[in-house]
Amino acid sequence: DEVRIVVIGKTGVGKSATANSIIGEPYFTSRPGAASVTVNCEKKVVNILGKKVSIVDTPGIFDTRVSSETLEIEIRKCIAMTLPGPHAVLFVLNLNDRYTDNDYKVYKYFLEHFGDKILNYGIVVFTNADAIQRANQSLDNFLENSPETLKDVLKFFGNRKIAFNNIDKSQTRIQVQCLITIIDALKQGNHNDPYYEDKNFRRVDELLRKVMQGEEKHRKTEEQLDEAKLEIKKLNEYCRIRDEDLKALKLEWPRINAAKDLPQPENYCEKEDKSADT
Ligand SMILES: Nc1nc2c(ncn2[C@@H]2O[C@H](COP(=O)(O)OP(=O)(O)O)[C@@H](O)[C@H]2O)c(=O)[nH]1
Ligand SMILES: [Mg+2]
Incomplete structure (x- = not known):
């Protein structure tokens, strides 16, 4: 049973930290600061709950000033590292950041360059769950006040979302189990095309x-x-x-x-x- 995952999002939202939570070790470099730490796509294969899980961490490519063409090639290269294709594409957002028009543009960019089909494989991952946990708030509750654009995005992703607290390690196991459950359901729902293929x-x-x-x-x-x-x-x-x-x-x-x-x-x-x- 194999699960192939690619993690995507802006620099600093917690992509590498989330990837580390999933694999259960600090393999990917994750640190504060604006500069993108991950320069190339990186892959790690681990065994989780009896499944072979490969995860590809990507550089925060959306905020560096590269041409649209280079960007597209870079992302395709990352996706190609999960060949024959990813079962799940994690779109990572930080709960502490306001969802902006720029974030929405990133989402639109994806649909434009990778086709609506990529929606069938997307899951929105909200990092910094500790922030809402401190306020004793549920994710749904917190998202009620989010911009309409984000609500739309979630709707198009079939409302597949999960919150990750990447700091409190006692939560890691249950979060990863929850994510794997979402991905299993996704694979079942996509049984005719269980992974995203770059056509x-x-x-x-x-x-x-x-x-x-x-x-x-x-x-x-x-x-x-x-x-x-x-x-x-x-x-x-x-x-x-x-x-x-x-x-x-x-x-x-x-x-x-x-x-x-x-x-x-x-x-x-x-x-x-x-x-x-x-
Ligand atoms: N408090 C908190 N900090 C987080 C969480 N996830 C990531 N971070 C921090 O956010 C910073 C950027 O994370 P990183 O994984 O490097 O982001 P990336 O650029 O998207 O890969 C690091 O200092 C992480 O420790 C989280 O769930 N809670
Ligand atoms: Mg990173």
């Missing part, structure tokens, strides 16, 4: 084939070509970065696939090279 590169493939075969030549050819050129540029950059990940994955594949009959991961980059030769 982007299949789409590029199809698009290229279409353009090459001259299909729909009479319609929007120029536009399609421009789109294809842009996608090829993105694809090349992605392939360059992902090459190492793919190599590692192929080595790992027999182990990942031990209990399942998953299809071999396709190497889009290689396919791309071959079609370029012919």
